[in-house]
Amino acid sequence: MTDPLPAGGMDASWCRWVACFVASPARLLDKIAAVIRPGGVAIFHEYIEYDTL
Numbered sequence: 001m002t003d004p005l006p007a008g009g010m011d012a013s014w015c016r017w018v019a020c021f022v023a024s025p026a027r028l029l030d031k032i033a034a035v036i037r038p039g040g041v042a043i044f045h046e047y048i049e050y051d052t053l
C-alpha cells in the first residue's frame with residue numbers, strides 16, 4: 001500500500017482476496033488505476049461469503 005507498483009500501461013490486473021484486508025481499499029483502487037492503460041480492465045475477486053469457497 002505504500003510501495004509504488006512496478007510499471008504502468010498494463011492491459012489488466014487481477015486482485016484476488018486482498019482488498020478486504022487493506023486499511024484503505026480506495027487507495028488500493030487508486031494505485032491499480034494508475035498503472036492500467038486507458039481502456040484496461042481491473043478485476044477484483046473477493047470473498048464476501050466464505051461458504052462460497
Ligand SMILES: C[S@@+](CC[C@H](N)C(=O)[O-])C[C@H]1O[C@@H](n2cnc3c(N)ncnc32)[C@H](O)[C@@H]1O
Nearest residue numbers: 001002015016017018019020021022023024045
Ligand atoms: C488471503 S491472502 C491472498 C493471497 C493471494 N492474492 C491469493 O489469492 O491467494 C491476502 C493477501 O493480502 C496481502 N495483504 C494484506 N494486507 C496488505 C497490505 N496492507 N499491503 C499489501 N498486501 C497486503 C497479504 O500479504 C496476503 O498476501
